[in-house]
Amino acid sequence: MGTRTPNDRLRRAIHEAGCTYAEIARDVRSVAAESGGRTRTNSSAVAHWVAGTRPSATTARALTEALARRLGRALVPEQLGLHAPGYDTSSGGADADAGDGGTAAGPGSPGDGSFATGGGGLGEDPVAALTRLTRDDLAGRTETVRAAYAVALAAVPPHRAEEVAARAGVVGTAGGGARAGAGDVAAARAMLELFTLADERHGGRHGASAVVQYLHSDVAAFCRARFRSETQRRQMLTTAGCLAYLAGWKAYDGNRPGLAQRYYLRALAFARAAGEPAHEAFVLRVMAHHGMECGRPEHTVQLMDAALERLGTRADPASASLYAATRARAFAVQGRRREAIAESSRALRLGEGADERALPYWAALWGSSAPCVRNHLGKAAAALGEPALAEAHFARAEWSSGGGGAQRRIAALSLAHTGAMQCRQGKVERACTTWGHALELTEGVRSARLVDAVTRMRTELAPLRLRGARAALDFDARARDWLADVTTDGRGTPG
Structure with missing residues (x-):
């Protein structure tokens, strides 16, 4: 048996990720399980890999995905020194996963290409x-x-x-x-x-x-x-x-x-x-939106560019306005002010007089695109430090918010954003009134996002409450009672 060459690339990647061998082993097991595979990888196995023993190809892919998630960038096994000339990457591989008992690949396990696009x-x-x-x-x-x-x-x-x-x-x-x-x-x-x-x-x-x-x-x-x-x-x-x-x-x-x-x-x-390329574009836009909502905007502009590439010339004006607004927000959260402003203006131009009857089936399911456009533009303006403009956009996001309205959750969230922008401008009493209207829409709505929004309302008002501002004290009492109710009936906990 020949002398093993330590895998310095893998060692450096684990060091950069700032995690222990046990943590990486746990991540590998989790990634494999997501795609139906099974592995008994442990910290000893990781130590063997760093020392130069090669994992099987399926486990190498799971290890690569685990480190990619830790490091926040796409990786391929070669970048971690996991592949060498003659190393079979098309199956489970003959080389043992030292100490982990190997990976049992089911359908969709890392060995079938499931991780070809980042997992x-x-x-x-x-x-x-x-x-x-x-x-x-x-x-x-x-x-x-x-x-x-x-x-x-x-x-x-x-x-x-x-x-x-x-x-x-x-x-x-x-x-x-x-x-x-x-x-x-x-x-x-x-x-x-x-x-x-x-x-x-x-x-x-x-x-x-x-x-x-x-x-x-x-x-x-x-x-x-x-x-x-x-x-x-x-x-x-x-x-x-x-x-x-x-x-x-x-x-x-x-x-x-x-x-x-x-x-x-x-x-x-x-x-x-x-x-359906147009439907692909719609989902890519959703993924960009999701990344921004999660506070992880690293790939949101790239996702929007990919969406527009798939969309081509297929977009009706109402849909095109929505794509432009989402892209404007993606630029804004990345600090690209000029591009965000230009794309915001384009979104408004595209939306003028747009006939929403032309919306494709998968987009029309969620109602009018116009308030969604305003919502994204409001968040873009907020990211650019323009609370007055953001307030104006949020206020024009006219969701169906009546007592029996079909969109009470998003209407309440939009009011929450409006109140936040008012509060940042010092309009405390107006913000408390707006937030009060938001609370009125939440009866029977079970949403963790609403719980987070109400919690943020209380945080925004905390300095004013401590100074004894009557509007802040009155609203905080209502918000505290609301949060206590939703925690009691289960709405405040993940479902």
Whole structure:
């Protein structure tokens, strides 16, 4: 047996990540589990790898993904010294994972290309990947439901886009010869619309497990069926993508950003499998929005550029306005002021007189795009340090907010943003009135984001409350009671 050469690249990467061998081993186990693989990697195995023993190819990919998430950038195994001439990377590899017992690769394990785009699993059958994700979600597997937002998963390598899209377009059919048709597509869309309406009106924690269960059972079976026409098959795949996106949105509203990110990736895979570039663009925009909401804007401009590339000239004016507004915000949070202002102006021009009846199905599900445009422009202005302009944008985000309104959650959140901008300008009494209206909309709404918003309201008012400002004291008492109520009835905890 020859002398081993220490793997200095791997050692330096672990040192840069600032973690122990035990922590890296735990991350490798978690990454492998996300894609259905099993590994017994421990700190001793990591020490052996650093000393020069090579892990199997599947484990090498899981290790690479684990370090990419720690470091916040995309990596390939070669950058960590994990591949050498003659090293078989196409299967589990013959070389042992010293001390970890190897990795048992199931469908979608790292060895099948699932980590080709930063762990997104876009290179495999989207139905198989969704089935594993929903199974783990329903089972409450900690590494899935409590997964952190991963910056590396948000990276979109433009030069790989077409290759990945081609690989993601293969969906197997049911071996038993099950058939489906237009009626099944209509039924799935009816369920999607019902779940979406309930989400907008009552918050993400209402019916979250029902959406996941429906995806896991009915929708997965539909997508495997044999349809009477290719158009019907593509419509079902598109509907599955919309439901995966809804599951992600509900996870995000339940304070589970990492789980939400993984559902969005599944939605992207279905859009690609259905051959719908415009739908791909929509999901990429959602992923950019999600990154900004999670405070991780590193790849948001790149995601928006990729969205616009997929969209091409297909956008109607209302959709184009929304893309421009999201891109303006992406520039703003990165401090690119001139570009943010230019893109904000473009969003407003595009939205003037736009006919929203031209919105595609997957966008129209969420109602009017105009208030969403204003919401993004408000957040862009806030990021640029322009609270008065931000207040004006938020105030014009006219969501359906009446007592029986269909969008009470987002209306309340928009009012929360408006009040925050008023408070920053010293309009304390006005801010407290605005926030009071927000609280009035929250009856029966179960949303972790609303809990966070009300908590931030109290934080904004804390200095004024300490100085005895009557408006601040009165509102704080209401907010404190509201938070106590939602904690008691379970709305304040992740679902």
